[in-house]
Amino acid sequence: MSKPFSAMLLAGAFALMQGGTVMAQANEQPKLIVGIVVDQMRWDYLYRYYDRYGAGGFKRMLGEGFSCENTYISHLPSFTAVGHSTVYTGSVPAIHGITGNDWTDQLTGRHWYCTEDTTEQSVGSSSAAGKMSPRNLLASTITDELRLATNFRSKVVGVSLKDRASILPAGHTPNGAFWLDDSNASFITSTYYMKELPEWVQKFNAKKEPAQLMSKPWETLYPINTYLQSSADNSKWEGTYTGETAPVFPHNMPEIYPKNPVSLRATPSGNTLTLDFAKAAIEGYNLGKGTATDFLTINCASTDYVGHQFGPNSIEVEDTYLRLDKDLAAFFTYLDQRVGKGKYLVFLTADHGAAHAVGFMKEHNIPGDLLVNKNELDGLLKEKFGTGGLVRGLWNYHVNFNVSRIDSAKLDYDAIKKETVKWLLKQPGVQFAVDVDNIGNSAIPEPIKSMIINGYNPKRTGSVMIVPEPGWYQGAATGTTHGNWNAYDVHIPLVFMGWHVKHGASNDITHMTDIAPTIAAMLRIQMPNGCVGKPVKQVTGQP
CATH class of the missing domain: 3.30.1360.150 (Gyrase A; domain 2)
Structure with missing residues (x-):
């Protein structure tokens, strides 16, 4: 055989090998995607408490993952249901239709809750808390597109204390979506998804974890005098639990919770409960163990309830994030062991931020006040x-x-x-x-x-x-709220970690609408059908 001909054969073989490698890489997929939306998490919380975070939670994400430091919401108002819909559709309310947590039909005058569905019934409860579905969402989600791309071999599950924050991210075609019903302290669902709760959900509910979590007072994780990023306890602009005379630690949850079951949501234990249920969902649906990529959507909602009640500068908010950091660290370790480090992709973002409490702003001569709805x-x-x-x-x-x-x-x-x-x-x-x-x-x-x-x-x-005007909002005299265009409401964290994500950070402007197309680009699947965002190239690794 002549040398030129031999060289040609070798070159051709090498090219085929390269092509095979490229094709293999193109077909490679993560075993599991986990989308974590931390409710009411302002971007600055990544760094405000950074020195107090442990190594395995937020610090791990920033140390191993890629952080899009200038990520913004590009719609108004900046509310929960709107944010979750936008994250997972890559679209905006004008297109995906979720214009608020509720809205008025402009033609009929009928007031609608965002996931309300009068054609469905509760599953796992005798209350009306399960009369819900995603039908009001007008566009597909990245979770829908994953199901479509794999001919429904991928499994999709949504988890949250809030119905809307479980239902909307999971999309129209999930295997399940579950949320907490305060009336029976259990995770429930809707007939839109199934006729009865899966056995693993029934077993989880039977453990009565909410009661266990509320059996002890809420004390600060560390000595209270070390909470230097927060105002003094018992600030006049903080709200109280029903039955409390002052917003001070320790909060007597064993006395408060039985009289007001909703109070669990406004404690760090709500996030613990959510992530424990997320682990049960992974095992119940065997997520990350199949032949196609699975998707789990998680909303940590207690940060929102605590923020609304106490305000961003409260010790309660700082303690909630320090405890969430520990819960996230344990959850990531669980994923490492269950799915395999590097085999799952996780992103963490928020649905909106929050303004400082009006009383706090006035205390420090910062402009701000409450808008009054006048007759x-x-x-x-x-x-x-x-x-x-x-x-x-x-x-x-x-x-x-x-x-x-x-x-x-x-x-x-x-x-x-x-x-x-x-x-x-x-x-x-x-x-x-x-x-x-x-x-x-x-x-x-x-x-x-x-x-x-x-x-x-x-x-x-x-x-x-x-x-x-900046600092003004519709809300209550204690605690805080959100909804406006200002940075405190719309500058949100966005960090990707895990499968095919290179460590780094960027101060380039990105938007909430860019999350879904980034996931689509990484998976090489179709973007959601109302998507207006663009893939974040530093995350996808594509030119």
């Missing part, structure tokens, strides 16, 4: 247009009009909206008010203008939107 607006419009009841309410920072009454009275809708905007702009704390149908003619700066448009769905959203 004068409807009276003003009645005087101007001769018909009352033209405003149904001010929800989700939108003015919801009684469109049918306006039509039947043959009133000028544009004139009504113009008068509404004019009145709102005179109110304390209102920075902008806009007729969204005519937003092109409004002098509203970016990115606020685009965020309003991204959140506007004419069938589910009031047509005039209120944008408060």
Whole structure:
């Protein structure tokens, strides 16, 4: 055989080997994807308590994974159901349809909860807590697309204390979605998914873990005088549990919980319970052990309940994150042992952030206050247009009009909206008010203008939107809330770790809508059908 011919054969063989390697890499998939959404987690919490985190939780994610340091929500309002839907669809409320935790149908005036479904029944409870489904979500999710791409060989499961934070991430086609019913302290589901609870769920519920977790007072994890990132205990802007006289440690959960079962949610134990149930789901569905990639969606919701009640600068919030860090470390160790380190992909993000408590801001001379919903607006419009009841309410920072009454009275809708905007702009704390149908003619700066448009769905959203001044919000005098365009509400963490993720960080701007297409690119599957985001190239490893 001549040397040139021999060399050609060797080159060809090498090329075939390379091609085979490329094809093998292209077909390689993680055994399991775990999406963790920490409710109300501001981006700065990654670093605010960093020195107090252990090695295996948040520090492990930052040390091994890739952190997208400038990730933002690109819609308004920044609420729970909206955020979860956006993370998993890669879309915005204008398209995926989840415009709030609830909304008013603009044509009928009927008020809807985001996952409400009157055609379904509860499974695992005699209450109405299971009359839910994802049918109000108008777009597919990355979890749906994974099921479709594998001809439904992939298994998908959603887990949360909150119904909406389990149902919406799991999408339309999951094997199951489960959430906590406070009335029986058990995880339940809906007839949308199954007719009876799986045996593993029944066994988990039979252990009565909520009662066990609430059998001891909530004490700080470390000596209370070491909580230097927080205000003093018993700050006047903190809320209390029902029956408490002051918001101070220790919180007597054995006395509080039996009288108010919802109180479990507003303790770090709610996250412990959620992650314990997530482990049970992995074993119950044998996730990560099949021939196709499985997907588990987890929402750690207690951070939200604690934040709402006590506010970001409370010792309670700091202690909740220190305890969550320990729970995450144990969960990642479990995944290492159960699925195999490097064989699973996990991402951690948030559905929204939170403002400081109004009382805290006033204490430190930072501008901020509460917006007050005034009844004068409807009276003003009645005087101007001769018909009352033209405003149904001010929800989700939108003015919801009684469109049918306006039509039947043959009133000028544009004139009504113009008068509404004019009145709102005179109110304390209102920075902008806009007729969204005519937003092109409004002098509203970016990115606020685009965020309003991204959140506007004419069938589910009031047509005039209120944008408060920084630090102002609709809420209570104690604790805090969220919903606006400011960094404290929309700058969220986003960290990927595990399968094919190289360590690093970037300060490039990314968006919540980029999470689903990034997962799709890594798996080489179709993006969700309403997706408007782009893959994060530093995570996918693609040019």
